[in-house]
Amino acid sequence: MSGLFGVITNKPCATDLFYGTDYHSHLGTRRAGLSTIDNGRMHLNIHNIENTQFKTKFTYDINEMLGDRGIGVISDTDAQPIVCNSHLGRFAVCSVSKINNIAELEKLCLEKNQQFTELSMGSTNPTELIALLITQGNSFADGIQNVYKHVRGSVSFLIVCNEGIIAARDLYGRTPLVVGRRGENDYAVASETSSYVNLGFETEYFVKAGEAVLITKENGIQQIVKPNDKMQICSFLWIYYGYPCVEYEDINAEEVRYRLGEAMGRNDDVQADYVCGIPDSGVGMALGYAAGSGIPYKRGILKYTPTWARSFMPVNQEARNLVAKMKLIPSRKVLEGKDMVFCDDSIVRGTQLRDQVKMLYAKGVKHIHVRISCPPLVHGCQYLNFSASKTDKELITRRVIEELEGGQIRNLEAYQDETTKEYANMVEKIRQAVGVDTLKFNSLGTLCDAIGLPKCDVCTHCFDGSSYGE
Template sequence: MKLYRPTEECGIFGIYGHPEAANLTYLGLYALQHRGQEACGIVSSDGRSLYTHRSMGLVADVFGNQEIFGNLPGESAIGHVRYSTTGDSVLKNVQPIKVDYSRGSIAIAHNGNLVNAQYIKDELEAWGSIFQTTMDTEVILHLLATSKHSSLEDRIIDALGRIKGAYCLLFLTETRMVAARDPHGFRPLCLGKLGDAWVVASESCALDLIEAEFVREIEPGEIVVITKDGLTSHFPHKKIEPAPCIFEFVYFARPDSYIFGKNVYQVRKDFGRQLCREHRIDADIVIPVPDSGVPAALGYAQEAGIPFELGLIRNHYVGRTFIEPQQSIRHFGVKIKLNPVREVLKGKRVVVIDDSIVRGTTSRKIVKMVRNAGASEVHVRISSPPTSYPCYYGIDTPTRKELISSSHTIEEIRKYITADSLGYLSEEGLLQAVGAGSNPFCKACFSGGYPITFPRLMAEPQLDLF
């Protein structure tokens, strides 16, 4: 069984007005690789035409040949890294998607999920539209192409007025780049400057790599249009209460990124501190489940006054797939990625910090691994509330029946993962640690309170573990 983690759908990056646009986009995607490892692509513009290179695989592999960049000319480019949450994992679904239509060429890169995509697709197909992919993103292109408005900006506004859900979008034509973020602001998107060039990225860590200046975050509901004449900002949608995804702080975003007005690393340390206040335990050492558990474990250890140690070492060179023996190595999927340091764990009362428990199978194997390495006690602490509901806004989570906390109490989960004790960060503590204040977050994966509802939210069979 694989070491399961929820996975983000994708990351996007774009730059306008730089002579090395495609090369810098490659570097930006490299910094955003954590947001998607299935496939990637770049579309560039030289002011007359759009040029494309897309493939399955990691950024370094897809763009490993320097000659590729000779086929991506121009001073503007957008790029995309993908992990599919809608649509099959095949080449035709790799983004950015480029199309030619009556008004020229346009490419699109999308982070998020549209909750009404199938309804719109059925309607468009009834009127004769033909879809080339199985992604919800293509719906946006069809709406844009069939819009009666004359300007690109108005056609984009028209198309976005029809869709519901989570989206951060980059559009590229021969002469302009357009960025858009949904009115709820589910996913992060930031704006930067590199000399005279404008840069847009899912996370600020991509700006850091190319030494671009962080200007600001693109606001929920904002559309930014960049041309040779400069940048203009539009807010065409009705203003609604923002709902940025709290799980970006818990797990997805890189610790060095600045999102939703906060540094991710500092927020995760504060999660750990608050977790300790709520679930302090007498122990000898605190260890993280690397890598996402590290900042929270540091915060917990500092608050508790207990030594922080690296009791589990992660193999960073494991790819997405590997040949697994049938019976010869127990818990192979976990052991190939994590290995205990026996000298650190032997005879110790250990607090294990992780960011979440999804199905519970990985946590169970980690607890047994730590105990088999000689730990006298294993106490598990989770730096987020129980994940009881699936996400429909751009994160690949299991169905509700596969989420262990949807049908089992914390004590039942403790017994299943064989820990001596188990404690989750409360919802109140989570929001307090992130400093939510008057800025609400989407925490539907914990509470089931979805900001945008739709027919797919129906009761599902429960997971039977015992």
């Protein structure tokens, strides 16, 4: 995924920039960077955060980050921000993006005699590509529209420049950007509202899909690119990505998770001693499920946080599964001999859940009932660098459908519809694969109701294959 933070203040911005960026650490695991402008002079620091937390790497850097304005990024992909000196002046840009036609756009830039100087894992750095597309415009507004016109996938970005901070949200708003204000004329802009609460900012404006705003101390928030009339914000932000206290489109993530659990608990007839959330994103759902079902909530699995940095995420899947396992500790006395409902956000490959289930039976749980807050994931994400699943074939649903359809992937519509026998067969096969007593998913209708936005405003592509844009 990745997370962005920008700030423009009446005093040196380094401390706000440091904490505001750090509060996005749950959104990325690879690189982090900060850039400020001080009277036209650019400052830049980028570090690898794969094995160390953001704070450790940047604590001493902030002394050099001079100026009243800056941007920061926690990146799941490329090293950024990218600093440019162009006919638009000096600026730095950082992005949350997934550019599906990157090779085509690279060619376009090279044909215009532009050059790339950065790399990202041996390939073109997407944020540098965005910077080059911006500089093809006659103004920042023109350059931003050029980005929207060319990129297939999604891209939201922040620019720090002499004029102020510019926030440009993806054409279909799949990733969010929100502006906060502190006092008369200090502004922050962020992916997550929770990043600026402790810095004293209050939410002022949710940037709209396809909109770009220039933020200055003198004139506040000025629109420089008009919004798109269509939005497709990622529904997975509320299910999994977002920090529980965050608000997207003014809708709180924890409350959505609670509503998802409550709806499922209200309609469930399972008998159990306790309900427990798989930390972290299953906890809000489990609290809601307990309220809806009347089954008491207990913390049967605890996350060990003191020495595990969120950012420690090995590249190979086997090692990632091991880390996921080692972070969660079962509480034997709570679990032994009990019938338990476990709530979780989603099932991607099914391997982590299968391992957790084995461990829970080994700790003496009598019966395990798993409840999932969203519908089954049937399509890979084309719009975000969704770390859990990059392609369709990694999904457990696809493996099961292939098996049920005699070695082919077909009839997907029937498998996406919770009223069909195909859907029931698919869920049963997944249940067997992860080895639990019962398994249920929420429906797409329940998900949209819990978020509270019309379905057409929310991206549900990974559940039903529908979406605007490419």
